[in-house]
Structure formats: C-alpha cells, structure tokens
Amino acid sequence: AKPSKGLKATIESFSSVFLLTLVQLMADHPEPVDQLEEEGNSTGTSIVRPMPPAGKLGGYAFFREILKSPRHVVAPMVDQSELAWRILSRRHGADLCYTPMLNAAVFTRDNTYRKINFQTCPEDRPLVVQICGHDPDLIVQTALMVQDHCDAIDLNLGCPQGIAKRGFYGAYLAEDWGLIERIVRAMHERVSVPITCKIRVQEEGLDTTLRYAKMIRDSGCQMLTVHGRTIRQKGQLTGLADWTTIREVKRSLDIPVLANGNILYYEDVDHCIRATGVDGVMSAEGNLSNPALFAGPQHLPVWQLAEEYLELCKQYPPPGSFVKAHLFRLWHACMKQPAYADLRSELATATELHEFQALAPRVHARMREQAAAAAEYHPAPLDEPSHVAGPRTDVPPWLAQPRLHDLAKDEECTKRPASAPPEPATPAPQKKPKVKRSWNYCECGAIRGNKCPSNMCKPCCKKQVRETNTPCEGHHHYPAGFEGASTRKGSTHKGDRREESVTGSGGRGG
Numbered sequence: 434a435k436p437s438k439g440l441k442a443t444i445e446s447f448s449s450v451f452l453l454t455l456v457q458l459m460a461d462h463p464e465p466v467d468q469l470e471e472e473g474n475s476t477g478t479s480i481v482r483p484m485p486p487a488g489k490l491g492g493y494a495f496f497r498e499i500l501k502s503p504r505h506v507v508a509p510m511v512d513q514s515e516l517a518w519r520i521l522s523r524r525h526g527a528d529l530c531y532t533p534m535l536n537a538a539v540f541t542r543d544n545t546y547r548k549i550n551f552q553t554c555p556e557d558r559p560l561v562v563q564i565c566g567h568d569p570d571l572i573v574q575t576a577l578m579v580q581d582h583c584d585a586i587d588l589n590l591g592c593p594q595g596i597a598k599r600g601f602y603g604a605y606l607a608e609d610w611g612l613i614e615r616i617v618r619a620m621h622e623r624v625s626v627p628i629t630c631k632i633r634v635q636e637e638g639l640d641t642t643l644r645y646a647k648m649i650r651d652s653g654c655q656m657l658t659v660h661g662r663t664i665r666q667k668g669q670l671t672g673l674a675d676w677t678t679i680r681e682v683k684r685s686l687d688i689p690v691l692a693n694g695n696i697l698y699y700e701d702v703d704h705c706i707r708a709t710g711v712d713g714v715m716s717a718e719g720n721l722s723n724p725a726l727f728a729g730p731q732h733l734p735v736w737q738l739a740e741e742y743l744e745l746c747k748q749y750p751p752p753g754s755f756v757k758a759h760l761f762r763l764w765h766a767c768m769k770q771p772a773y774a775d776l777r778s779e780l781a782t783a784t785e786l787h788e789f790q791a792l793a794p795r796v797h798a799r800m801r802e803q804a805a806a807a808a809e810y811h812p813a814p815l816d817e818p819s820h821v822a823g824p825r826t827d828v829p830p831w832l833a834q835p836r837l838h839d840l841a842k843d844e845e846c847t848k849r850p851a852s853a854p855p856e857p858a859t860p861a862p863q864k865k866p867k868v869k870r871s872w873n874y875c876e877c878g879a880i881r882g883n884k885c886p887s888n889m890c891k892p893c894c895k896k897q898v899r900e901t902n903t904p905c906e907g908h909h910h911y912p913a914g915f916e917g918a919s920t921r922k923g924s925t926h927k928g929d930r931r932e933e934s935v936t937g938s939g940g941r942g943g
Contacts, residue, residue, distance in 0.1 A: 491655045495627045496689040496712065499584050500559045500656075503528035505702065505727035506691055508717035509563040509587065509631070512755050516552040517745040519560075521738070522720060526727030529559050529713070534589050536600070537566035537575040538877050543896075549752060553582055561629060565589035565602040567612065569619045576624045585656070587629045588617060590649070593664045600878030604633050604664045607645065614652045621653025631658040631693070634678045636665065646682045657686065658715055661694040671838050673820050680709040691715050697824060697835040699730045700815040708818070721762045723833035730812055732832035734804070736797035739763050743790055753784045760789060766830035767800055800831040882907050 490498060507514060507522045509531035519530040532551060539546050553560060562583045566572045576586045590613065592603025606613050620628045630649050635642040646657060659682050661674030674694020683690040692705050693715040702714045719726050724742070725733045739760060746756060760780060761768065768777045776796050783789055810829050815822055828834040875881040879890035884907030887894060894908045902912040 489625065489627065491627055492688045495585070495655050499627070500529055502712070503559070504706075504713045505529075506658075506713050506715040507531060507720050508693060508715045509534050509561075509589070510717055510721065512752075513721060513758060515550075515751045515755055516554065516557060516749040517742060517751055518724065518755075518759065519557055520554075520745055520749070521742050522724045522727075523556070524741075525725035525733075525738075526729070527720075528727075529561065530557070531561045531563050531587060532583075534563045534565050534592065535575060535579075536602075536878070537564050537568065537571040538600075540564075540575045541571055541578070547578075551579060551582075552749060554749070559584040561585045561587050563587040563589050563631070565592060565597070565600075567601045567606060567616075569612075569616045572616055573619050573623050576620055580624050580626050583626060585627045585629050586620065586624060587631055587658075588613075588620065588654075590630050590632045591658075591660050593633065593667045596878060599874060607632075607635065607664075610645070610648055614648060617649060617652035617654055627655040628653055629656040629658070630654045631660065633660045634663050634675050636663045639678055639681055642678055643682060643685050646686060650686055650688055654688065656689040656691070657682070658691040658693055659683075661692065676705065676708050679711065683710045689713070693717070695818060695820045696726070697819045697837075698815060699726060699728070701819050702727070704815075704818040719835050721759070722765065722835045725833060730814075732810065732812060732828055732834060734800070735763050735767070735831055735833050736793075736800055738833055739793055739797070743786075743793055746786055750786060753786060753789070756786060756789050757783065760793075762836070763833065764796060765836055766828075766832075766834055767796070767803075770830065773799065804829065804831045884908075 496502060505526055505528045507519060507527045507530040511533050514531060514533050519527075519532075522530060532553075535550055536546075540550070551562070560583045562576075562579045562585075564572055564575050564586060565588075566575070572588070580586065589603050590606055594603070597603035598605050606616075617628060617630065632645065632649065635645055646659070649657065659679045661676055661679050662672065666672045676692070676695065679690070679692045679694075683692075689712040691713045692709050692711040695701060696705065696714055696716040696719045698719075701719075705711065705714050716726055723732070724738055742759060742763075743756075757780065764773075764780075767773050768780070773796070776792065776799070779792055780789075780796075783792060807829060810827075810832060812825060812828070815825075819825075824835065824837050826837075873881050873883070873888070875888070875890035875893050877890060877893055879892070881888050881890050882894065885894050885905055886907060887897060887905065889897065891908055894905050895910050897903070898905055898910040898912055904911045904915055
C-alpha cells in the first residue's frame, strides 16, 4: 500500500530536520585532524603542522598555565646552570630556569653523567631540560627519562662551539633542516611535556632565519628562543645581538618567543621587550656575573651573593669545577686588581667545596674594607639599551656587575678587508706546511683511539672492558685477572697491574 500524502510530507519534513541537525553537529564538533595548517618550507614542499597530543598544552596555553608567563629566564649553561645556581637565581627574580645542556648520547648510557648534570628539587620549578644531539631515537629516549621531572624539554639548536661541530649538534644541525624536523616531530609526538627550541640567527639573512623558525614551529615546537647572534659570533668575536631579526621572528610566529643577547642590566630587559615585542628575555653571560640581574636595577654586594651560593652548595653539592667557575665570575672585578693577587692564586688551585668556603670569608673581608672606605653607589638610569648608551663603567668592584666585552675590538675583528694587504718589504721565511691529521670520532663525540678495535675513545672503551671483560690492546685496557702479554714496549705488567688500570682508584689512567 502506498503511504498517504500526509505521512509522506511528515517523513520528508523529518528527513530535512534530521539532515540540518546532522550538518550542525558536524560543524560544532569537527572530526579530529592531525594538522592546523600547511605552509611551504625551504624545499617548496608542504609541512604538516601537528596538533599537540591529547592532554598536552601547547603555544600560549602552555606558556601561561604551565610556565606562568615567565619574563625573566636563566639560560642553559654547560657546567654553570646547575641546581644550586638555579635556586640562587630564582631567589633573585628569575621566573624560569633551564638545566645545563644534556648530551643525549652520553646521558642515556652514563649514570655518573646523569647524576652530575641533572639534579632538581621541588623549589626548582618551572624547569626546562635542554637536550642536544643528532640521533632522534637517543634524544627521545633522553626526553622520556626526564619528562616526569620538568615542565618542558628544549632542543639545543644554538651551541656554536667546536665540540658541537665535532659531535654534529647545536647550531650545526641547521645544515640539515630535514633532520631537525624529524627530531622535533618525534619529540612532540612521543614526549608527554611540551617541546621548545633555542636557535641562532642564520648567517644567510633574515629570510632564511624566518623560514627556519617557521619550519621548527611547524614541526611541533611550542616556544622558541632566538639568540640574536650568528654561529660565528662567539669567543673573542662575540659582537652584538641582532634585536631587529628577533623582532621579525616574533612577528612571524604565533607561539611564544624569548630573546637572548645584549642583556647586561635589569633595564635592558624592558628595552629588549619594547624593541622586539618578545614574551620574555633570557640571560646567560649577564646572569653568571650577576645572579641578581632580574631582581632590580640595584647592584647587590658580591659577598652577599657568593655566601648565599656557597650555602646552597652545601645542600645541593655541585662539582668543585662548577663552584670555582662561578666564584671567578662573581669576583672578577676584584680579582683583576693587584691587591687580590694572592687570593686569586689560592682560588685557582682550590678544588674542593670546603676550600672555597674557607677562602670566601678572606676575600669578602677585603671587599668590605674597600666598600667601607668608599661612598655609597647609586646607578644612573639607563634610558637606552646598554649596547647603545654604553655600559656603566663606574660600578665599584665589590658590587655584582657584568663582565664587559670590547665591542669596538669585536667589530674590528669581524670586518673583512676590502682588498688583500700589501706584501711585506722583507718576505717572511717559508714555514713547513703542516700535515692536517684526519680525526675519527667515537659515538660520544670525543676522538677515538686509532688502534682501538671497537673504534671508541678511551673512557668509552674502558667502560666496555668493564662490562664485557674483553681486553683492548689499543688502549691497554684489560679486565680483572687478565694474564695475556701486553703489547706495550718494554711492559712487564701482568694481570694484577692491569686490574688496577681498569677498576683503578687513581686518576684518569688506564
């Protein structure tokens, strides 16, 4: 039987309402997708920009809710941004701190390295752990080991040192954008905390820097720190950071951006944020010389900061080399005076925490004597950035202050001559050309032994001998009780001496 006209009209009406409702539901609740947008990369191909995994905040939500919108940030510094120093910096105005750079290849296999370089406590939050390397699997493995003890994990793409070149990490990864994309994407997809990156300005110019920053963002980076110097600006050729490029990077991205470079005084933070529009400012060199840099425009007495740091070292003991480096930086303005020559020599030879604690009161007593005989210091306001107005040169040496570079000399050194220099009147004697040696490297980045059958450096080989009981004639490493003859010329050492060299109690030998 055919349906009546009334029933047919009712069915058609119900179908129309159902379809309209279904369309509205699909619009209000779209099907989950794995991308936000597609943009062109340097090769002209499209980049899929991944969404943060479920339950993982990204971008400004992560910046505000997890990091609490940090304005003052302490940079990752090898052997320098250890736990005691981070706590000192937090107590004097730092909102966010980074750990020292952790080498993924070493961190994943060396327990001693992990204990020395990664320590934290409840007061040490929010915290970002920085990792370096070039192997995506090792980097992710390292990130998984620390993700429960930090708020974010940073990939180092800015280290310009020679060791980074040999190990192919840091700023040198910019030679392979595809590898960077794979590393950041793997970290973003497999690690439970947000991923951030720290880069340098690219030597090829602004356009390359902008495309580089967008590629990193599109791979899953949730916050980007831009050091305004190129890979060549380091050591004696530090020069000035480029705030203009940082400003353009900030304008081109929709994620939080931090600026790094040219921060000598508290006032420089405001000048940098106004000039670049960034969300926060990171300091490395300025913080090392003055951990109270972010506390305000006043310059605190050095003895106050040094004594506070040494007390924290009792609670969170760092290696003696870390402490010595910090004290040299804190005391640098006084230690270069002839009156401190004897104390400077004692500091140079000290190695243990108790030696530094015994030396500090004598250094500080001498500083207090100088301060008592001088008028109270009031810093003049900096109406312009210090690299424009010039640094304060009247700060007394017993007050915390930056270690200044000769920027004119930096600029002169970086200039390229327009033409070749004239030939000298008397030709210099011809030197014998040096034969350039071709080095091979262990997986940890150190130079390997040419005669090592495992192609390892000395420490890695020594560890392998302990674990596998397999001797290495190249490095003369032997397991305990090994009685074979040594290949060393004139050696008469037997198993007892070889056992000492591997399990040994003395020095780095073996």
